[in-house]
Amino acid sequence: MSRLRHFFRHEIELWEDIRGFFSTAFGKDKRPPAISYSHPRYGTFEDAGEFSYSLHTSVEVTWLGEPVEFSPDATPGTRERGSEIIEASFDTMDALMEDQAGWHDKARAAVLAETYPLWRDEWRDPETEPELTEDEFWSRITLTNVTTGEDGWFSLTFHVEGELLTDHAICVSGSIAAGVEDVAIEG
Structure with a gap:
């Protein structure tokens, strides 16, 4: 359970940092609008709204034959780096999409190793x-x-059916280079 406590503490610290950044730079609880961005394969990403977790709207993509939402990087970058950050997000998504089954199998193994015994x-x-x-x-x-x-x-978010984990989601995160690095129960 210490990993989960650490994760939640980290999430709270991250939100405090983001809120502090917005408050200092743009006034209380405000953030700059996201830069609209179009990608030839993934479509158009618009500002998701002032109080959204993500800076951009998400789009639907097909993952192993099923629809999932794809959200490019939600990190508040400067306007100068906005297109660079979102392009890097698309490069990461391309790498995941090229080996969907492999990444899904890695996520499955990590979820089962971390959450099945806990459940x-x-x-x-x-x-x-x-x-x-x-x-x-x-x-x-x-x-x-x-x-x-x-x-x-990357971060993969999984919905858990019914009361299996009392309406919590499972988040698997990592990087293309390092593979799956963390599994957290969120909610």
Whole structure:
């Protein structure tokens, strides 16, 4: 559980840094509008709105035959670096798309190694919930979003069906060079 506590502490610190940046640079809880950007394969990305987590809207892409949302880098970059950052996001997405099955298998292995034992030993109520095999557990998890960024960074967000993890999502993050580096339960 210490990895999860560390993750949540890191997320809170990250949001405080972002909020502080916006407040200092643009006034309380404001941020600059994202630069609209069109990509020949992925489409057009517009400003997602002032209070959105992401700077840009997402688009639907097909991952292993299923629709998922693709969000380019959400890091607030300067206007001068905006197109450079988003281009790097597209390069990362291209690398993931070239080996969808391989990246999906790596994410599956990491999710099962990190979350299945946690669910089986701590979250599952043995009196009301049946034991699931790893394959049955994984069959209730669906990729919903791919977010990519600079330096090959990516995050895969998975929806977990029903009450399996009490409405939490699973986030797998890493980089093209290092592979899967972290699995976190979010929500």
